[in-house]
Amino acid sequence: MDQQNKYALITGATSGIGYELARLFAKEGFNLVIIGRNKETLEDKANEFKNFGVEVIPLVKDLFKTDEAASVYDDLMKINVSPEILVNDAGQGVYGKFQETDINRETDIVNLNISSVIILTKSFLKDRLPQKSGKILNLASIASKAPGPWHSVYHGTKAFILSWSEAIREELKDTGISVTALLPGPTDTDFFNKADMNRSKILEDRDNLASPQEVAEDGFKALMNGDDKIISGMKNKLTVAMSNISPDSMAAHRMSEMQKPADKK
Numbered sequence: 580m581d582q583q584n585k586y587a588l589i590t591g592a593t594s595g596i597g598y599e600l601a602r603l604f605a606k607e608g609f610n611l612v613i614i615g616r617n618k619e620t621l622e623d624k625a626n627e628f629k630n631f632g633v634e635v636i637p638l639v640k641d642l643f644k645t646d647e648a649a650s651v652y653d654d655l656m657k658i659n660v661s662p663e664i665l666v667n668d669a670g671q672g673v674y675g676k677f678q679e680t681d682i683n684r685e686t687d688i689v690n691l692n693i694s695s696v697i698i699l700t701k702s703f704l705k706d707r708l709p710q711k712s713g714k715i716l717n718l719a720s721i722a723s724k725a726p727g728p729w730h731s732v733y734h735g736t737k738a739f740i741l742s743w744s745e746a747i748r749e750e751l752k753d754t755g756i757s758v759t760a761l762l763p764g765p766t767d768t769d770f771f772n773k774a775d776m777n778r779s780k781i782l783e784d785r786d787n788l789a790s791p792q793e794v795a796e797d798g799f800k801a802l803m804n805g806d807d808k809i810i811s812g813m814k815n816k817l818t819v820a821m822s823n824i825s826p827d828s829m830a831a832h833r834m835s836e837m838q839k840p841a842d843k844k
Contacts, residue, residue, distance in 0.1 A: 588612040588651075588662035590642060590699070591669030593624045596718065596766060599795030600666055605631035612636045612662055614651065614669070636660065642669050643687045648695035652702035664802070665703040666716045667696045667740075671773055672733030674838075685732045692736035697743070704756065711755035716802040717744045719760040721810065726827055728835035741808070748807055757805040761798035764811070766791055 587604040591597030592613035601611055605628045613628070615621040618639045625635040638654055640647040655661070670692045673684050700715060707713035720734075723741035727734025741760050748758035766789045794811045801809035 584610070585664070586610045586612055586636075586660055586662040587664035587666060588614070588655075588699075588703070589666040589668060590614045590695075591718075592666075593617070593620050595668075596761075596763065596791045596794050596798070597666070597668035598624065599791045600668060600716075600799060601628060602631075603795055603799045604664070604666075605633050605635075608633060609664065610634040610636075612638060612655065612660065614638050614640050614642065616641045642695040643691050645690055645694045645698055648698040649702070651699060652706065661706050661710070662703065663707075663712065664714050664716070665699065666718075666802075667699060668716075668718045669695070670718055670733075670736070672730055674730055676729065677731050680732075688732055689736060692733070693739055696740065700747070704751075707756055708754060713756040714802050714805070715744075715756070715758045716798055717758065717760050718798075719744065719762045719808070721762050721764045723760075723762060725833075726831035727838065728831055729838040729840075745807065757802075759798070759802045759806055760808040761794070761801065762808060762810045763794040763798075764789060766794055 585608075587601075587609045589597055589601050589604070589611060592601040592611070593615045601613060601624070605611060608631075610633045611625075611628055613621060613625060613635060615624075615637070616639065618637075621637040621639060625637040628635045636658070638651060640651060642648050671688050673680050673688060696717065700717075703713065703715065717740050719741040720737040722730070722734040723737035725734070741762070744758050744760040751758060765787070789811065797809050797811040
């Protein structure tokens with residue numbers, strides 16, 4: 580793919596895996612459209628990415644709000660920008676037993692992790708189908724492959740993203756547009772802090788967390804190859820293989836033991 584004048588639209592580009600993906604695209608010569616809620620942080624990262632000699636368009640949008648997701652392409656059409664790549668990275672979770680967690684926060688997470696993703700993807704496809712080219716990278720997770728006690732809504736949203744990504748990939752197979760799902764495992768980002776998950780057993784040994792750079796590199800390669808999905812990291816491949824051969828009840832129990840608070844026996 581000739582990168583000259585090509586744009587990659589990336590959500591969640593100011594931190595974690597999204598940030599590392601944005602850096603990779605910029606290094607490869609792609610112009611960027613980056614989306615975030617905080618204007619100052621977004622402009623700071625835009626200036627950093629511009630050091631790679633590419634154009635960067637920061638769009639301040641709160642993707643917890645579906646109307647703001649719907650307005651992204653209105654803004655892009657006004658400046659005649661048609662991204663060749665869409666990276667749906669932005670996502671959050673909330674930790675705790677479902678009966679105890681905040682329903683408003685959970686419906687916000689469903690909006691961010693699912694509704695805004697499908698809105699942006701629908702807009703991308705309407706724009707790119709006539710041009711018969713484009714690539715989509717959706718951040719799923721190994722959480723998509725097993726029920727997730729203590730993190731149930733997040734796991735449910737990622738199961739949706741994986742299933743839906745595989746479905747639309749099949750629908751789009753003769754259109755020149757590919758869909759790739761990236762399935763990382765626990766990664767050393769601010770995700771756990773935002774999810775109030777720092778007391779989870781899964782964080783007892785932070786040295787076991789994947790690096791966001793490595794996850795981003797796996798996702799970038801898979802996207803550019805047009806692969807259907809990539810599980811990042813050998814340990815995570817084994818975890819998914821175990822989930823695939825386990826009854827859901829056993830997979831849920833195993834995940835509960837991994838994710839419950841460290842002080843719970």
